[in-house]
Amino acid sequence: MATERTLSIIKPDATRRNLTGKINAKFEDAGLRIIAQKRIQLTKAQAGEFYKVHAERPFFDELTTFMASEPVVVQVLEGESAIAKNREVMGATNPAEAEAGTIRAEFAESVGENSVHGSDAPETAKEEISFFFSGLELVG
Numbered sequence: 715m716a717t718e719r720t721l722s723i724i725k726p727d728a729t730r731r732n733l734t735g736k737i738n739a740k741f742e743d744a745g746l747r748i749i750a751q752k753r754i755q756l757t758k759a760q761a762g763e764f765y766k767v768h769a770e771r772p773f774f775d776e777l778t779t780f781m782a783s784e785p786v787v788v789q790v791l792e793g794e795s796a797i798a799k800n801r802e803v804m805g806a807t808n809p810a811e812a813e814a815g816t817i818r819a820e821f822a823e824s825v826g827e828n829s830v831h832g833s834d835a836p837e838t839a840k841e842e843i844s845f846f847f848s849g850l851e852l853v854g
């Protein structure tokens with residue numbers, strides 16, 4: 715097992731309901747360290763650039779409108795197998811399918827407004843971290 719870094723986003727449905735601290739507690743309880751974090755307001759164009767792999771999906775417009783609707787908290791999580799561990803802590807994309815105790819089971823409102831995003835693989839984690847953070851901002 716190796717120490718990894720992954721990109722996490724606390725989405726507008728969660729920042730609106732003041733859930734940043736409760737979600738961060740889930741990461742920390744699972745042994746993930748929040749080594750970088752900032753609250754930002756995305757434009758729809760920036761959300762579209764971040765989610766460009768989904769550009770052809772029918773939900774792309776809904777997704778990018780939602781991600782630009784209110785502030786998000788972007789963060790880098792570090793730990794043993796952080797990419798997989800974060801995905802476990804988040805739970806399934808659709809909250810109806812997420813295991814009890816996961817962030818999405820407890821907090822997500824729908825498949826679209828599902829409280830958190832996490833990178834799905836080492837290559838995407840690297841790309842997604844550099845989309846939001848410079849090397850100088852990452853102090854492990």
Ligand code: CMP
Nearest residue numbers: 773776777807825826827828830831832
């Ligand atoms: P995320 O992990 O951020 O990656 C892509 C996002 O697209 C996903 O979480 C959901 O928020 C969103 N998404 C996936 N499927 C749908 C859907 N059927 N309708 C609306 N949004 C979706």
